[in-house]
Amino acid sequence: MLAFLTALESEVTAAGRRGALAAVVIEPGQEAVPVRTQGPLQVTARGTLALLQRMLLDAGVQAPAPELSLPDETMPTAPVPAAADHRPFGLLIAEAPDTFIIVGQGVTIDFAVEGAVVEIDSVQELLLEAGSVTAGRIINGDERLAILPTHRVGAARIRLLRREPRAVFS
Numbered sequence: 001m002l003a004f005l006t007a008l009e010s011e012v013t014a015a016g017r018r019g020a021l022a023a024v025v026i027e028p029g030q031e032a033v034p035v036r037t038q039g040p041l042q043v044t045a046r047g048t049l050a051l052l053q054r055m056l057l058d059a060g061v062q063a064p065a066p067e068l069s070l071p072d073e074t075m076p077t078a079p080v081p082a083a084a085d086h087r088p089f090g091l092l093i094a095e096a097p098d099t100f101i102i103v104g105q106g107v108t109i110d111f112a113v114e115g116a117v118v119e120i121d122s123v124q125e126l127l128l129e130a131g132s133v134t135a136g137r138i139i140n141g142d143e144r145l146a147i148l149p150t151h152r153v154g155a156a157r158i159r160l161l162r163r164e165p166r167a168v169f170s
Contacts, residue, residue, distance in 0.1 A: 007133040046063035047088040099159040106150040126155035
């Protein structure tokens, strides 16, 4: 997480000055957590693995509880071991009203605006290369259930599309 935050320092500080940063940690047993944002956009965070398990259960499939193999986070000079955190977490950085960077692990983000339709227009994976963030692949629609990895920290840029709802029948 620290490597991503260091590489995204200018984006984080600019968003911090505008009050456009939000952090979320999903505790065990929590299904959905509202994320504090500015303006009419409503953001909700959910644990990706729990969400996928519920979706499978809705389809009649009982999925076993996932066993995550997370890396040890103990620094070489630390006197006490530090196990990895299994809770889904993320930092949401608003670059513009409809463009966000999400950095975290195992969290799924939903967007909504009352009286409008909000859709994810595009998702681009962000990668760390030599201490800098570079654009990775475009994540297609059926991969968007798991934008962030569940077994390590990752990042993505999300662009939203807003439109007024259309009447189905006139």
